[in-house]
Amino acid sequence: MKIMSVGAESKVFLNGNEIIKDRIKKGYRIAELDKKLRISRTKLEFKILNKCYSLGIRVPRPIKLSKSLTKIFMEYLGNKTLKDNFNIKYLNDAAMMIAKMHNRGIIHGDLTTANMIIKGDKIYLIDFGLGYFSQKTEDKATDLFLLKNALKAKHTKVYKRAYRSFLENYKRYSEEYEKIAERLEEIESRRRYIDQG
Numbered sequence: 001m002k003i004m005s006v007g008a009e010s011k012v013f014l015n016g017n018e019i020i021k022d023r024i025k026k027g028y029r030i031a032e033l034d035k036k037l038r039i040s041r042t043k044l045e046f047k048i049l050n051k052c053y054s055l056g057i058r059v060p061r062p063i064k065l066s067k068s069l070t071k072i073f074m075e076y077l078g079n080k081t082l083k084d085n086f087n088i089k090y091l092n093d094a095a096m097m098i099a100k101m102h103n104r105g106i107i108h109g110d111l112t113t114a115n116m117i118i119k120g121d122k123i124y125l126i127d128f129g130l131g132y133f134s135q136k137t138e139d140k141a142t143d144l145f146l147l148k149n150a151l152k153a154k155h156t157k158v159y160k161r162a163y164r165s166f167l168e169n170y171k172r173y174s175e176e177y178e179k180i181a182e183r184l185e186e187i188e189s190r191r192r193y194i195d196q197g
Ligand SMILES: Nc1ncnc2c1ncn2[C@@H]1O[C@H](COP(=O)(O)OP(=O)(O)O)[C@@H](O)[C@H]1O
Pocket: 004, 005, 006, 007, 008, 009, 010, 012, 019, 021, 060, 074, 075, 076, 077, 078, 079, 114, 115, 117, 126, 127, 128, 129
């Protein structure tokens, strides 16, 4: 088994062509509560993964939950992230998938180009560790706002063009684009106000 990543919340291992994502202990939490939280987060992440997979959204194929309920087994998609291999055409494809998720009330929670993997000629979404179910316009707009900021930070030179193109594609598939775009404007102006101190 090869260790792929150690994050604040989880360790990711590669075993053959399977990824094992293990939600790790948080020392500062009471052990019993910690276990409960890890289990409920892991189950939710697995549920979202399954839901997306069954909707035909490109995500790693979910395999199983461990008996401990703190590990997810899923398909390994390779190591080519959109972050390191940026290309607007894949981002546009992701926009379509994100709009479809939002239509079904699935919020990703951590949209960045590091959580998008290119396999073959297709883009896949990974890491539903902060995902949840919601039909709130605010939650969908926040998902997009986070992606915009991630693009700005990591793909500064192309981000304006990339984000505009992303939104055009998102709009094409979203069932309530006008409401979401309006809320996005509000979030951004709130943010500008805060940034000005
Ligand atoms: N299904 C997968 N296929 C390929 N790589 C993966 C997969 N799942 C996770 N990874 C790798 O492990 C890293 C961490 O996994 P991720 O689900 O993003 O957890 P975290 O919450 O720690 O960011 C990813 O950035 C990616 O490099």
